[in-house]
Amino acid sequence: MLNIAIIGAGRIGHVHARTVAAHPQARLALVCDPFGDAAESLAAEYGARSCKEAEEVFNDPEIDAVIVGSPTPLHIPHLLAAAKAGKAVLCEKPIALDITDVEAAKDELDAITTPVMFGFNRRFDPSFAAVREAVAAGRIGELEQLTIISRDPAAPPVDYVKVSGGIFRDMTIHDFDTARFFLGDIVEVHAVGQNLDEAIKETGDFDAAVVTLRAASGAVATIVNNRHCASGYDQRLEASGRDGALFAENVRATTVRLSNAEVTDAQEPYLDFFLERYADAYRIELSAFIEAVEKGTPTPTTIADAVAALRIAEAATESARTGTVIRLG
Ligand SMILES: NC(=O)c1ccc[n+]([C@@H]2O[C@H](COP(=O)([O-])OP(=O)(O)OC[C@H]3O[C@@H](n4cnc5c(N)ncnc54)[C@H](O)[C@@H]3O)[C@@H](O)[C@H]2O)c1
Incomplete structure (x- = not known):
């Protein structure tokens, strides 16, 4: 205990x-x-x-x-x-x-x-973790392209945005860690920022972005972020390899579908925001932390992972501001 x-x-x-x-x-x-x-x-x-x-x-x-x-x-x-x-x-x-x-x-x-561990909770999401395990088991051959979609239902308060360090350090950092989780070291970063929200634009930050990352292996990740999504908390991932692809889809409270004269296959909204969508991930993250502490084994995420993700976030910030490709390492 x-x-x-x-x-x-x-x-x-x-x-x-x-x-x-x-x-x-x-x-x-x-x-x-x-x-x-x-x-x-x-x-x-x-x-x-x-x-x-x-x-x-x-x-x-x-x-x-x-x-x-x-x-x-x-x-x-x-x-x-x-x-x-x-x-x-x-x-x-x-x-x-x-x-x-x-x-x-x-x-x-x-x-x-x-022991020190960092809260990159998405590594512990059962679906994302299952995709990674299937990649590691060779189910899709060599991993060539990773696509991560992460859109929030609504932007945080502007006061939070002002002190958040910007979208890449605050939001995309999770996806940078997920990309590293799948692809290892990242060597090239190209980010395009968007200003779709006037209030966030006034803080000098972007509220949406598309980032491409090239890994040392040659594989490429694409990350799509938006601080706003009309259809809810949109969290998906696709891994595409030489011999196939794996898809982790959005999660709903039930699998019920409605078809009638107005709609076919209508479903409930996605689980809303991080507490609900990643509840299992936070629980499994905590279990992994407790296990590492009690057994004295290495923590599954480390200070080095946190620093690597921050370096990518800084490169993405520079890339989006200057329109250039940033090389790391
Ligand atoms: N892993 C995730 O899913 C996730 C989700 C949200 C936030 N975060 C991270 O968690 C951190 C906090 O974010 P948040 O959204 O909870 O912010 P928040 O503003 O809601 O909460 C921060 C809290 O820290 C308190 N605080 C301020 N100074 C303090 C001090 N000296 N000692 C102790 N407490 C102090 C504030 O009063 C506030 O209650 C950020 O770094 C954010 O990036 C991670």
């Missing part, structure tokens, strides 16, 4: 609190958030303690592991402090807003000896 503290009682803090509370090998012990009654009210939902200062989490001997769900600029400070206090860490993506912050902390990050 792992006693877990969550730092940051916002959107993702709520997702993790629910997942930890429901997990048979985990106990939600403490929730930390300095603002308002965010920590207190989330902790109260699950019978946990609450605090306002992250120091209290690091100094608490009861806490075995910390989930860092604070705003991105605090990820490195919280991750380092937790690790120095001997806690295992599951840290949300991205590792930082700027690669220079990672470079400044390189020695301290390299010196970490406690």
